[in-house]
Every structure is written in C-alpha cells, then in structure tokens.
Amino acid sequence: MIRIIYRYAVLSFCKDLTDPRGESVPVGIAGVGTHSPTWGFWCYTTKQQPGDQSGLDLDAISKSVLNDLPSLLERQILQGIEAVSPKEFVSWLHERFRNSLHVSSIHKGILEFDPRDGSELMSRLVREFTELYKRHVIVQPASDEEGVFSEAPNIELRQFAASEALV
Amino acid sequence: VTNDEIAKDWRSRPISPLSWKPCQNQAGVVESEARGCYAEADGFPRRVYMKPIEALRDEATHARAAREKIAADLAFDLGLPVPPVQLTMYQMTKGMIPAGVSLVMYPVQWSWDQVKTAEVKPTVHGAALAKVLGACSPMLAFDTWVKQTDHHDHPHNIIWGYDPEDLPDSRVVFLDYANSMGYDKSWRTGGWAHVVEALFPPLLLKYLDKKALAGAVRSIAEYPEASIREIVTRNPESHLSKEQQDLILEGLVGRRKLVEGALAGRLEKTTT
Numbered sequence: 414m415i416r417i418i419y420r421y422a423v424l425s426f427c428k429d430l431t432d433p434r435g436e437s438v439p440v441g442i443a444g445v446g447t448h449s450p451t452w453g454f455w456c457y458t459t460k461q462q463p464g465d466q467s468g469l470d471l472d473a474i475s476k477s478v479l480n481d482l483p484s485l486l487e488r489q490i491l492q493g494i495e496a497v498s499p500k501e502f503v504s505w506l507h508e509r510f511r512n513s514l515h516v517s518s519i520h521k522g523i524l525e526f527d528p529r530d531g532s533e534l535m536s537r538l539v540r541e542f543t544e545l546y547k548r549h550v551i552v553q554p555a556s557d558e559e560g561v562f563s564e565a566p567n568i569e570l571r572q573f574a575a576s577e578a579l580v
Numbered sequence: 581v582t583n584d585e586i587a588k589d590w591r592s593r594p595i596s597p598l599s600w601k602p603c604q605n606q607a608g609v610v611e612s613e614a615r616g617c618y619a620e621a622d623g624f625p626r627r628v629y630m631k632p633i634e635a636l637r638d639e640a641t642h643a644r645a646a647r648e649k650i651a652a653d654l655a656f657d658l659g660l661p662v663p664p665v666q667l668t669m670y671q672m673t674k675g676m677i678p679a680g681v682s683l684v685m686y687p688v689q690w691s692w693d694q695v696k697t698a699e700v701k702p703t704v705h706g707a708a709l710a711k712v713l714g715a716c717s718p719m720l721a722f723d724t725w726v727k728q729t730d731h732h733d734h735p736h737n738i739i740w741g742y743d744p745e746d747l748p749d750s751r752v753v754f755l756d757y758a759n760s761m762g763y764d765k766s767w768r769t770g771g772w773a774h775v776v777e778a779l780f781p782p783l784l785l786k787y788l789d790k791k792a793l794a795g796a797v798r799s800i801a802e803y804p805e806a807s808i809r810e811i812v813t814r815n816p817e818s819h820l821s822k823e824q825q826d827l828i829l830e831g832l833v834g835r836r837k838l839v840e841g842a843l844a845g846r847l848e849k850t851t852t
Contacts, residue, residue, distance in 0.1 A: 427607045429687040433620035433627045437607050472744035475688055485694065507608075511736040512689040515608025 417524040417538070418579040419446025420503045421456075423549045424486075424510055425517035426479060428469050437517050438467050439550045440479060442542070443486050445494070445502045446524075446579065453499055453575030454538060457486040458546040458566045478514065483567050498576050518549075539570055581625055583685050587664040590683070591656045594649060594814050596666035598623065600630050600681055619681060628681040631758075633670050635677045641765070644758035645680035646820035650828065651726055651757030652682070653811045658799055660722055661753045667819050678819040685753060686741025693735035695752075696783050709740060709750075713787040716752050718796030720788070720846070723778035725800050725839050726832070727767070728760045732779035752784075761828050772831030775838040777846065785846075794847055801837045808832045 421444025425437035441459030460466040464479030471479070478485070489509050497505045507516040524541055528534040546566045590596075598621035609617050616631025632644050648665045655662035663683045670679035695709060723731055730737050731754065742750030762772060812820075812829045820828075840847075 425607075427605070430607060430684050430689055431626050431687050433603050433618075433625075435605060435607070435627070437605055472688065472747070474742075474747075475744070478690070478694070489693075508735050509691065509693045511608045511691045512739055514690070514694065517606075517608065 414525055414527050415448045415534075417446050417448040418521070419444050419454075419524070419541075420499075420519065420521050420579060421445075421542075421545065422503050422506050422510075422516040423518045423520070424459075424482075424514065426463075426467060426469070426475070426514050428471065428475075428513075430513060437515070438469060439517065440467060440514075441482060441486065442545055442549055443490060443506060444542075445499045445575075446522075446538070447499050447575045448578070449575075450578045451575055452572065454535075454570060454572050455490050455494060455502075456538065456542045456568070456570040457483065457490060458542050458550070458568045459483050459486065460550065461565065461567050475513070482514075483569070487569060494573055499579050500577065520545075535570065535572075539568060542568060542570065583664075583683065586626070586683055587656055590664040590666045591653055594653075594667055595816070596621075596668045596681055598668070600628065600668055600670070602630075603627060618684070627684045629684060630668070630670060630679055630681045632677065632679055634672065639677070640821060641824060642758070642763050643678070643820045643824055644763075645678050646815045646824070647759075647761050647763060647828075648680045648682060648757050649815060649819075650811055650832075651728075651760060654726070654803075654808070654832075655722065655754075657807060657811075658718075658722065658796070658803065660718055660796075661716075661751050662722075662757070663753060663755065667815070669818070680819075682755070686750075687743055689739045689741040689753075691736040692733070692738040692740075692781065695738075695740045696733065696781065712740065712750055712752050713784060714789045714792070716754075716784045716787070717789040717792040718799075719754050720778065720780050720784070721793055721796035721800055721839055721843060723754070723760075723780065724775065724842050725835055726757065726760045727762060727772075727775075727835075728754075728757060728778050729764075730756055730759045731781065733781050738781065762831055767827050767831040772827075772834055773838065775835050775842040777842050788846065790847060793843065797840045797843060797847070800839050803836060805833050 424441045425439045427435050427437045429435040440463040443457040445455045447453040459482050462480050463482045464476035493505045510516045600619040600621045603618040603620050619630035652662050652665035665680045665682045669676045737756045740752050
C-alpha cells in the first residue's frame with residue numbers, strides 16, 4: 414500500500430475585476446504530489462480550449478491567453494518545480510496567478526492504494542485528477558454528445574525527482 | 581464612474597467616507613492571505629483592493645496605507661499609472677487598523693508574471709502589449725524618486741490592464757508602494773540622499789523611452805515642494821505619525837533633484 418499526498422490549485426478567470434459582484438469561472442487545476450521524499454509528480458488539467466469553452470463572451474486577448482493556458486501552466490510548473498519544494502509549490506503558483514486569471518482555491522488530497530506497477534500508479538493518478546477536474550471545473554455537465562466530448566480534459570501528468578515528501 | 585473621475589475625487593479627499601467590507605468573490609486572494617483583500621462598499625460601483633488587513637509589528641513606522649496614499653497622489657499629479665488610493669480604517673478581530681483602498685482600474689488585468697513571458701510571442705496578446713511597454717519609462721524615474729523596492733520582476737506588483745471596450749487605452753499599472761519612501765528606516769539621518777536607480781523589470785528596461793524618462797526626471801525635479809507638503813502632511817496621525825511625515829517630506833523634497841544623477845547612465849545609454 415502506498416500513500417500519495419497531493420496539493421492542487423483551482424485556476425479561475427474573472428471577466429470583470431472592477432465589478433464587486435464579478436464571478437470567477439474555473440478553467441483548470443494544477444498540483445503536485447509525492448509518495449516518498451524523492452518521488453513526486455506534477456499535473457495540470459484544463460479544458461481543451463479554455464478560452465473558447467469558458468462560457469464567457471471574452472475579448473480576443475483573454476481568449477488567446479486562455480487558449481494558451483496549457484502551455485502557460487506547463488512553463489510555470491516547470492519553473493516552480495525548479496524553484497521551490499513540493500510543500501511550497503501551490504503557494505508559489507498562487508503568487509504567479511493573480512488578477513483576471515487567478516488561483517481561486519487551494520486543496521489537499523490523499524490517495525492510498527496498492528499499484529501493481531508504475532504504469533498502474535500513473536493511470537490511477539490520471540483518473541484522480543480527471544475526477545478533481547470534473548468536481549471543480551465542470552460545474553454543469555453538458556447533456557448533449559458534442560458537449561460531453563468537449564468536456565474531456567486536456568491533462569498532462571509527469572514524474573519528477575522531489576526534494577521532500579508532502580505531509 | 582470612470583477611473584479619471586474617481587482618481588480626481590480621491591486625490592482631493594484623502595479619507596474615504598465609505599464603509600468597506602470584503603467582496604464575496606476574492607478572485608485570487610485565497611485563504612491565509614493576511615495582507616489584503618478585495619473589498620466593496622454600498623453605493624460605490626467598483627471593486628477595490630483593501631490593505632493591510634493585519635497589522636505588522638512595525639505598522640506604526642511602516643505605515644503601509646499612508647505610503648500607498650502618498651505614492652498614488654504624487655503619481656496622479658504627475659500623470660503616472662498608479663491606482664488612486666483613499667485611506668480608511670479596517671475592523672480586525674483585535675481592533676481597528678489603519679488601511680487603504682486602492683481602485684481596481686480595469687476589468688481585465690494580467691499579472692506581470694504572465695505578461696513578461698507573453699510579450700515576445702506573435703499572439704494577439706503579445707502584439708497589443710508591445711505597444712504599451714515603452715509608455716512605462718517615466719515610472720523608472722518615479723520609482724527611483726520614492727525608493728520603491730518592490731517592483732523589479734515581482735510576479736504581480738505590476739499589471740497590464742484594459743477595458744475590452746477600449747483596448748487602445750490599455751496600460752501597464754504599477755501597484756504596491758507600501759515598501760517605499762524609506763519604510764526600512766533607510767531615510768533616517770540623511771539616508772534619503774543616497775539615491776540609486778530603482779530595480780525595474782528587465783523587459784521594461786529593454787523598451788525604455790529616453791525622451792519619456794527625461795521628461796519624467798524633469799517633472800519630478802520641478803514638482804513643487806508645497807504640493808509634496810500638502811500630500812504628506814494631510815495624512816492623519818492614525819495612519820502616519822508626525823515623525824514619519826517629517827522623514828518622508830524631507831526625503832521626497834531632497835531627492836527630487838537627485839533622480840537625474842541616479843539615472844544619468846540610463847539616460848545616456850538608451851537610444852530610442
């Protein structure tokens with residue numbers, strides 16, 4: 414039995430920051446986890462085209478930035494993994510995502526199971542983050558086939574040599 | 581209500597008459613953050629950022645809200661992109677704390693950490709941003725004058741904002757002057773006279789406009805002492821002690837004409 418502890422941030426977009434009642438719409442999640450002091454993984458999960466699928470009537474620049482979110486997140490995550498420990502990573506990410514595109518909440522999770530091999534471990538983590546994506550980002554599931562298809566997340570999950578274990 | 585109307589009003593009235601409370605949607609200001617929060621007030625249609633909402637041990641001398649207010653008023657007079665600020669009091673569980681509210685100026689605002697990597701890319705975002713970077717040059721003179729210590733490549737103390745209905749009016753805006761004007765006691769006993777170039781984002785230095793920088797240096801040197809005195813001394817003692825008022829006043833007046841020397845190398849080297 415292994416015990417994986419992970420922390421993740423929900424990323425959201427607010428269309429009008431000047432409006433005191435302006436709402437934020439979740440567009441993705443990103444996090445890190447460890448099961449030993451040296452083995453870690455990072456993951457991000459976003460909509461396929463967050464700019465086109467946010468449900469908001471966005472300006473061209475916001476649409477462009479949000480559609481580029483997967484590569485923006487990957488750049489930031491790789492930078493963060495180098496810069497800080499897994500324990501500090503989500504707070505570090507929060508400092509990078511403020512204003513219109515921001516970290517709207519931070520969470521912690523624990524996963525305990527007995528994988529047969531590394532491949533099963535990675536598959537289980539992908540499932541876990543897909544579930545988290547459904548919980549936080551897909552607030553109202555689509556009813557039609559086309560909508561359901563578009564809800565399939567854009568997911569990237571990789572291992573890295575962690576500097577410490579999360580507790 | 582436009583940014584200009586609010587800025588003019590807040591420049592003329594240092595104390596907010598409104599009662600501010602945290603917004604329900606904190607839009608990025610997440611749990612455990614003690615430094616500030618998005619706030620709103622009945623009868624005011626705009627969101628503000630209120631801080632501090634937790635006192636530091638040295639709050640009486642640090643006087644974060646008052647430093648923000650002074651920087652905002654000076655920037656208003658000089659036509660520079662710093663959000664307008666008004667002073668208020670925030671009710672903590674342990675009592676009242678002197679605070680300030682800073683106007684959220686644009687519906688869409690991108691943090692510097694997102695902006696600085698997007699600029700070089702041939703995207704809609706990158707192309708629009710390239711136009712506004714050169715317009716930031718006067719801020720190097722301003723940050724040097726007030727000894728701003730928190731910009732450089734800080735991930736979110738500089739933002740690029742715009743109204744989607746008025747994209748040509750987009751601006752890079754400079755936030756957070758709490759750690760300026762000798763907050764760290766460096767302006768005591770004449771320390772204010774040591775003027776060196778403020779840390780500034782490398783991307784903005786790359787796009788430095790020599791003429792605009794020189795113009796700002798001149799405007800600061802010629803900025804009236806009486807205006808500085810009015811801006812500094814009208815802060816109530818609840819927000820800025822008499823001792824700190826005197827120190828800031830002496831520093832700002834004395835440093836006005838020293839900015840040119842501190843930026844001489846930059847003014848000569850940069851070509852536009």
